Amino acid sequence: MKMSEEKQKSKPVRLKGFPMLIGNLVNSVKDTPECKDLLEGMRTRVLFNNLEDKRWACLVTVDKNQIKVEGIRKEGKDSLSRKKLFYWGYWEFPNLQTMMGASSWKSGKWIRKMGSGKVKGASQIALIGQILALARPPEPPAEK
Numbered sequence: 001m002k003m004s005e006e007k008q009k010s011k012p013v014r015l016k017g018f019p020m021l022i023g024n025l026v027n028s029v030k031d032t033p034e035c036k037d038l039l040e041g042m043r044t045r046v047l048f049n050n051l052e053d054k055r056w057a058c059l060v061t062v063d064k065n066q067i068k069v070e071g072i073r074k075e076g077k078d079s080l081s082r083k084k085l086f087y088w089g090y091w092e093f094p095n096l097q098t099m100m101g102a103s104s105w106k107s108g109k110w111i112r113k114m115g116s117g118k119v120k121g122a123s124q125i126a127l128i129g130q131i132l133a134l135a136r137p138p139e140p141p142a143e144k
Helices: 003-010 017-029 033-039 096-100 107-115 122-133
Strands: 044-050 056-063 066-073 089-093 118-120
Touching: 017 044, 017 056, 017 066, 017 122, 033 066, 033 122, 044 122, 056 122, 089 122, 118 122
Parallel strands: 044 089
Antiparallel strands: 044 056, 056 066, 089 118
């Protein structure tokens, strides 16, 4: 291995597009006590494929009480394959509003909305959904 190859591998990948949004949400809650309780003993790998973002998909990995978000470039048909990425859950959804509204859904609506996209491993997606639900924006103060 050449020195230049070593430097490229050690350099952290900067998230772009849809994975950057998910990464920011995860980073905003990963140090909270609620999130640490959820991460305890959880293991999963979920791939989120937003069809609006033509270049990037997002792979979220939870293992050993750590959560990691990776951007996966959509280069060809096999770039998001299960054999290549070893994910346990997959959700392909048409637009970002579908995913971002998921934290407030009741179970019936969750099933209908997930049915509109391509889903594999719904229980794994729900685990990540619990973490993303912690990242709700703060409610405006009540008027007196």
